[in-house]
Amino acid sequence: MAKTLGPVRRKFSPWNDPTAKPLIEFRNVVKRFGDFTAVDDVSLGIYEREFFALLGPSGCGKTTLMRMLAGFEHPSEGEIRLAGASLAGKQPYERPVNMMFQSYALFPHMSVEKNIAFGLVMDKMPKGEIETRVQEMLKLVKLEKFAKRKPHQLSGGQRQRVALARSLAKRPKVLLLDEPLGALDKKLREETQFELMDLQQELGMTFLIVTHDQEEAMTVADRIAVMDHGKLIQVAGPSEIYEQPNSRYVADFIGDINIVEGRVTAIDGGLIRMEAAAPRVSIVMEDDAATSVGATAWMAVRPEKVRISHDAPIETGVNAVHGEVWDIGYIGDTSVYHVKLDDGGTFRAAVANVSRTVERPIGWDDRVWLTWSKTAGVVLTA
Amino acid sequence: MRRFSWFNVVSLTLGFAFLYIPILILVIYSFNAGRNVAVWQGWSVRWYVEVFDDQQLLDAAWVTLKVGLVSASVATVLGTMAALAMARLGRFPGRLLFSGMIYAPLVMPEVITGLSLLLLFVAVDFDRGFWTITLAHITFTMCFVAVVVQSRLVGFDRSLEEAAMDLGCRPTATFFRITLPIIWPAVVSGWMLAFTLSLDDLVIASFATGPGATTLPMKIYSDVRLGVKPEINAVCTLVIAIISIAVIVASILTKRQEVEREKAERAAFAGG
Numbered sequence A: 001m002a003k004t005l006g007p008v009r010r011k012f013s014p015w016n017d018p019t020a021k022p023l024i025e026f027r028n029v030v031k032r033f034g035d036f037t038a039v040d041d042v043s044l045g046i047y048e049r050e051f052f053a054l055l056g057p058s059g060c061g062k063t064t065l066m067r068m069l070a071g072f073e074h075p076s077e078g079e080i081r082l083a084g085a086s087l088a089g090k091q092p093y094e095r096p097v098n099m100m101f102q103s104y105a106l107f108p109h110m111s112v113e114k115n116i117a118f119g120l121v122m123d124k125m126p127k128g129e130i131e132t133r134v135q136e137m138l139k140l141v142k143l144e145k146f147a148k149r150k151p152h153q154l155s156g157g158q159r160q161r162v163a164l165a166r167s168l169a170k171r172p173k174v175l176l177l178d179e180p181l182g183a184l185d186k187k188l189r190e191e192t193q194f195e196l197m198d199l200q201q202e203l204g205m206t207f208l209i210v211t212h213d214q215e216e217a218m219t220v221a222d223r224i225a226v227m228d229h230g231k232l233i234q235v236a237g238p239s240e241i242y243e244q245p246n247s248r249y250v251a252d253f254i255g256d257i258n259i260v261e262g263r264v265t266a267i268d269g270g271l272i273r274m275e276a277a278a279p280r281v282s283i284v285m286e287d288d289a290a291t292s293v294g295a296t297a298w299m300a301v302r303p304e305k306v307r308i309s310h311d312a313p314i315e316t317g318v319n320a321v322h323g324e325v326w327d328i329g330y331i332g333d334t335s336v337y338h339v340k341l342d343d344g345g346t347f348r349a350a351v352a353n354v355s356r357t358v359e360r361p362i363g364w365d366d367r368v369w370l371t372w373s374k375t376a377g378v379v380l381t382a
Numbered sequence B: 001m002r003r004f005s006w007f008n009v010v011s012l013t014l015g016f017a018f019l020y021i022p023i024l025i026l027v028i029y030s031f032n033a034g035r036n037v038a039v040w041q042g043w044s045v046r047w048y049v050e051v052f053d054d055q056q057l058l059d060a061a062w063v064t065l066k067v068g069l070v071s072a073s074v075a076t077v078l079g080t081m082a083a084l085a086m087a088r089l090g091r092f093p094g095r096l097l098f099s100g101m102i103y104a105p106l107v108m109p110e111v112i113t114g115l116s117l118l119l120l121f122v123a124v125d126f127d128r129g130f131w132t133i134t135l136a137h138i139t140f141t142m143c144f145v146a147v148v149v150q151s152r153l154v155g156f157d158r159s160l161e162e163a164a165m166d167l168g169c170r171p172t173a174t175f176f177r178i179t180l181p182i183i184w185p186a187v188v189s190g191w192m193l194a195f196t197l198s199l200d201d202l203v204i205a206s207f208a209t210g211p212g213a214t215t216l217p218m219k220i221y222s223d224v225r226l227g228v229k230p231e232i233n234a235v236c237t238l239v240i241a242i243i244s245i246a247v248i249v250a251s252i253l254t255k256r257q258e259v260e261r262e263k264a265e266r267a268a269f270a271g272g
């Protein structure tokens, strides 16, 4: 899982700079269809040159949020601002924003080059310049040889690139990508993710991508907004989302995680003590979560932060549970052990397969101890 | 699988015979030398010569053609607009009533359509003639166009129009640059359907017409009531010939377009 955190990220975090002004600003935006609320009180700032991802399950309102920015839907409440000016009343054809559609929406009666040139023709760009720009875009997406073809004569991957070139041709301030890679197979997807990141760096544009694939969001984005039922649940960088989810929803949505429900018994000096019922265990975590003694809280720890061993822990101050291995899953470079706990519930531990021969490999039905330190996970209050 | 079973061959032959023998007889008898339509008296083209000397017949043909061209064109514009409204407006109060009203003329007996139009023209004291026939034809062919175009719009991906607008295209330009080119085949079929319906309409035209405007079907019908003249056979043969040529030309054009497209496709793939 950790490998999806991707290559070393550039130093870029305008959202931590109180003087920086966001390029795109959603202010308490609500969108209702009839009495159904698709987007619920969203406030969000997206900064120039940021690669921002909207992540959430299907139907949570990601596309609707994006369509409001493009101008195809209008907020029922609140406002959207771009570069400091409200977008209210601006038609889609007046906004310096271009969108790559989930269905690509290539014009079937036009060749690849006509498709790419369409926005430029609309802008009344001189003919010679259009030609140069189209050639440039074709080269960018490696489709020079396909300029004269119609969309139905292209493969899915090629169509995706035409759609991308068409939406980039006008050099919009903001590029909106609605599940741009959804129709591609896994390998092509992964390649294209890196191409997108390179493109975004090269062109210095602001990208807003919609996806329901958490690995994709983690790979490409500077920041991710996790959505549920029209609400923003957490907005943060990929590693923060992964390491410090703010709720069970986010923790569960991003990657694999063990969650234990318990009651807070003591809070002192940054340590939170909890008593859990299933499994029956006392837990100590170092966390500054806003909770109080007696309240219900959840301890969450990633499987790869859990140590699995045949022996009981010798050190004190670690959290430990014990049980019996009832399943082992091999996921390429890691093995995930599913353990049925003696005190109720199940737990998972992931171990990197570093060497192929382990002295005393852990097998099915082995009795094991699972331990994790007080800094390995987080305490969640929601 | 045997493609030509006896049953298939026989039913095909019977079907075609049923359809085409009457027409064939009409065509053959149009070349009859004698005046009596029932007795064969040898080959001749004298009736064709007479057709072209018959000014009334030529006038009627001209009126029919004009009515057909004007009414089909107007009906195509209106019918396409109605189809777009039906497909696009989504739910609005009275939508069901509106769509029902578009389809109603399809099943309405022509006599009733014709009579109601006649009453209307009389009520508003409209001079009956060429324009009333044209109006009547627009009215009853428009819904056919709407139905044909609407069937094409059902599968139309709205995001194509949104993509165009997203790229800076205004709504009107979007219609002409994106929507219309894509639904064009349906619009053309709608026009052809309207034109053919107008050409062979007898009932509605008879109600809507006034002195001075006689269409070819009306002329033929009234002549035949006085006895079938060989001239009429000749006129009908000419109409059949014109329609056949039009159909053949249209299909050749479509075919050629297809071939060219395939050629372009092959060239494109070879180049890629």
Ligand SMILES: Nc1ncnc2c1ncn2[C@@H]1O[C@H](COP(=O)(O)OP(=O)(O)O)[C@@H](O)[C@H]1O
Binding pocket: A033, A038, A056, A057, A058, A059, A060, A061, A062, A063, A064, A065
């Ligand atoms: N035009 C619309 N009319 C009614 N409901 C809509 C409309 N557009 C979207 N919705 C509803 O809003 C919700 C969110 O949709 P959407 O933004 O497309 O979700 P996502 O892109 O996250 O899958 C869905 O439940 C969808 O049915």
Ligand SMILES: [Mg+2]
Binding pocket: A062, A063, A178, A179
């Ligand atoms: Mg969507």
